[in-house]
Amino acid sequence: MNTQITLNEDQQDCLQELMNIAYGSATAAISSILDAFATLSVPEISIIDTKNLKTHLLENIEVENSHYISSQTLNGKIAGECLFVIGEKSSQNLAKEFGFENEEMSQNELCDIILEITNILSSATISKLADEMGTNVSFSPPHIHILNSIENFDNQYLEKYQKVIVIKTQLNFENQNINAELLILTTDDSIVFVRDMLDKILEDF
Amino acid sequence: MNTKQKFDLICDTVDNGIILLDQNLEVHFWNNWLVARTNISQEQIKGKNLQDFFPNINKKILDRKIKTALNLNSPTFYNSDINHYLLDIELNKVTNKVFNYMRQGVTITPYDKDSGMVIIYIYDTTLLSEINHKLEIRNDTLKQTQVTLEEEINKIELLLDATMDAMFVFEQDVCVKVNELGIELFGFESKQEILGKQIFNFLKNKSDLDLTQFYNKPFETQVIKKDGSDFPALIKIKKIVLNASKIEIMSIVDLSELKSKDKLIAEQSKLAAMGEMIGNIAHQWRQPLNTISTAASGIKLLKECTALTDSDLDESLEGIIKSAKYLSQTIDDFKDFLKGDKEKTKFNLKVNIKKDLSILKGMLKSSHIQVIETLDSSLELFSYDNELSQGIINILSNANDAFKESNEENKYIFISTYIKNNHAIIEIKDNAGGIPTSIISKIFEPYFTTKHKSLGTGLGLYMTQQIIKQNIQGQITVENKTYTYENKKYIGANFSIQIPL
Numbered sequence: 001m002n003t004q005i006t007l008n009e010d011q012q013d014c015l016q017e018l019m020n021i022a023y024g025s026a027t028a029a030i031s032s033i034l035d036a037f038a039t040l041s042v043p044e045i046s047i048i049d050t051k052n053l054k055t056h057l058l059e060n061i062e063v064e065n066s067h068y069i070s071s072q073t074l075n076g077k078i079a080g081e082c083l084f085v086i087g088e089k090s091s092q093n094l095a096k097e098f099g100f101e102n103e104e105m106s107q108n109e110l111c112d113i114i115l116e117i118t119n120i121l122s123s124a125t126i127s128k129l130a131d132e133m134g135t136n137v138s139f140s141p142p143h144i145h146i147l148n149s150i151e152n153f154d155n156q157y158l159e160k161y162q163k164v165i166v167i168k169t170q171l172n173f174e175n176q177n178i179n180a181e182l183l184i185l186t187t188d189d190s191i192v193f194v195r196d197m198l199d200k201i202l203e204d205f
Numbered sequence: 206m207n208t209k210q211k212f213d214l215i216c217d218t219v220d221n222g223i224i225l226l227d228q229n230l231e232v233h234f235w236n237n238w239l240v241a242r243t244n245i246s247q248e249q250i251k252g253k254n255l256q257d258f259f260p261n262i263n264k265k266i267l268d269r270k271i272k273t274a275l276n277l278n279s280p281t282f283y284n285s286d287i288n289h290y291l292l293d294i295e296l297n298k299v300t301n302k303v304f305n306y307m308r309q310g311v312t313i314t315p316y317d318k319d320s321g322m323v324i325i326y327i328y329d330t331t332l333l334s335e336i337n338h339k340l341e342i343r344n345d346t347l348k349q350t351q352v353t354l355e356e357e358i359n360k361i362e363l364l365l366d367a368t369m370d371a372m373f374v375f376e377q378d379v380c381v382k383v384n385e386l387g388i389e390l391f392g393f394e395s396k397q398e399i400l401g402k403q404i405f406n407f408l409k410n411k412s413d414l415d416l417t418q419f420y421n422k423p424f425e426t427q428v429i430k431k432d433g434s435d436f437p438a439l440i441k442i443k444k445i446v447l448n449a450s451k452i453e454i455m456s457i458v459d460l461s462e463l464k465s466k467d468k469l470i471a472e473q474s475k476l477a478a479m480g481e482m483i484g485n486i487a488h489q490w491r492q493p494l495n496t497i498s499t500a501a502s503g504i505k506l507l508k509e510c511t512a513l514t515d516s517d518l519d520e521s522l523e524g525i526i527k528s529a530k531y532l533s534q535t536i537d538d539f540k541d542f543l544k545g546d547k548e549k550t551k552f553n554l555k556v557n558i559k560k561d562l563s564i565l566k567g568m569l570k571s572s573h574i575q576v577i578e579t580l581d582s583s584l585e586l587f588s589y590d591n592e593l594s595q596g597i598i599n600i601l602s603n604a605n606d607a608f609k610e611s612n613e614e615n616k617y618i619f620i621s622t623y624i625k626n627n628h629a630i631i632e633i634k635d636n637a638g639g640i641p642t643s644i645i646s647k648i649f650e651p652y653f654t655t656k657h658k659s660l661g662t663g664l665g666l667y668m669t670q671q672i673i674k675q676n677i678q679g680q681i682t683v684e685n686k687t688y689t690y691e692n693k694k695y696i697g698a699n700f701s702i703q704i705p706l
Contacts, residue, residue, distance in 0.1 A: 033273050098269070111287045112266065116273065123279035141282040141310060 005163045005191050007047060011198045018132050019043045019167055026124030033120065034097050041170040047163050070118040072142035074126055077135040077193050080186035082122035086114060090178045097173055111144050118142045121182050133197040162188050222327030227320065228271055230255045242294050259292050271323050274313045283311030285330040296331065308334035370456040377450055378403050390459060392431040404455060409435045420444045436461045474668040478595065481602055485568050486535060493528035500524045554584040554622050554629060561597045572605050579621035584629055586704060592676050599669040600633050600700045607637035631702040636695035639685035679704040
């Protein structure tokens, strides 16, 4: 197994293309479920050292002081974790899309919605990506943390991995000011698998 | 076993609930796990609306999750932490019950998109939730304890900084804490410079000292500052054992100021003693000066009358010379006394006391005090002659002052010396009525005086004690005594000086 965990330019382009397709299907799914026109920004892909993840999150996620992080474990050939990060205000706006008014919404209902959207986004994108790569992904139920800062992010197991692929996108709804980030963090083995699959796709192309 | 039988067996033995449901919430399948826990049979619920049996279901959320699952062609979930449960199933548990209803993790998986059917898997997560719940409670308690602990630590740090002592805490012989005063006193700039040092780094010439001997007992020593200079300090080290590690708390009081104050007191006291001496000299000089004056006037008068004989002149001059010699002797006595001793000498105690009494002769005479001596003439001491005199004279002057306040007609001072337990004992007792019990414990303190300001400095007895204790290496005590002398009962102060032989 090649332990050099990087993607060359071609591989990165190919992954970008696949992610665009996957995000397109996720957008469609969200729009259909919520009966609202949602857009996902073109995903930005980067491979970073795990030890820099926290700094990366701090620098790249524009969130208000208090924010929600929900995470969903991915199992299968493409294994890892989906992180959905959303600020307090955006999450309330998101809840409106789900038909809640501010006053009738409890913290738990808000969390439920965030979990739901995490599930929708990760399922739609990863399923599509896995499909393109001829594999399946099994999703574990998502969990949520309420963090007052990313500094509190528990990263004691991060050392297990060398690199993570960070796929960052922004979720926007028509008429609603919702900013959130979806990050897909994959494990070393998965990066190798993804790279091999990308090579295969590039060959077929 | 056919496929249907296999399917039924699996569905009825699996340890979670399985429901086949359509978008209208009509139940198509209901496994044994659910039958056993809800007491609703497959026959009762099949073909019915789930909400008829569970009216508390939040339809909006369930509808959404089913719709999402079908749309995404991927499962959606209920999180037991957030949604708690989908079906309100009362728990059959009797003991240690935390929740009334079963906590559930739920997965909704698309079954058939066209007919809008989903499979709902229900997992019993009560146990996990209970543990989480208990953990949360414990966590809250821990947080509270932590807050309290932090407050306590802050308080201790405040206390450490508020105290007048420099404080050091050593854990396993290494400094782990120091207060502001400690940093300042030793001339350091920051805590970091001190942390990690050992007790011996602060003590001068004490690296081989057995500290265990000094635990809990204050001791005086020289301590070293950062720049290498040293100063006198009073140190107390307290040892405690915490979690099997040795902790020593050292408090340090700077004695430099106190020491210089001691010096000042000694100087003041010397000046006061000189003042008293001048008074005594005046007393003693009056008589011989009178004699000289009278003799000289006599000669002058006789000469004017031309009646001065040679024998008159010789006699008068003899008297003048004798008196002048006496004056000179007095000055020598006082000079010796004020000079203090540089070296220990061997001297006779009786001779010393006699000399002291001769210095005070004038004072005692004018106060009409009778001195009764019981002196051991063989008692020899190897000590500081003049310093002892100074002490005895102070006690005698004090007795003289005490009589000014008493109405006693017959004024006595008893001086006796004897040997007891290898100590020379000097007892000086008066009959001036004794010292009031409220102040008897304070009379050796500096600046303590019962006299009018013009009379006393309050240093006499303090200095006497300092001389006896530090220079002579003896002890001085005082008590009131009731006794009989010549069939009369008297009360008076009894000073006792004990000098080791």
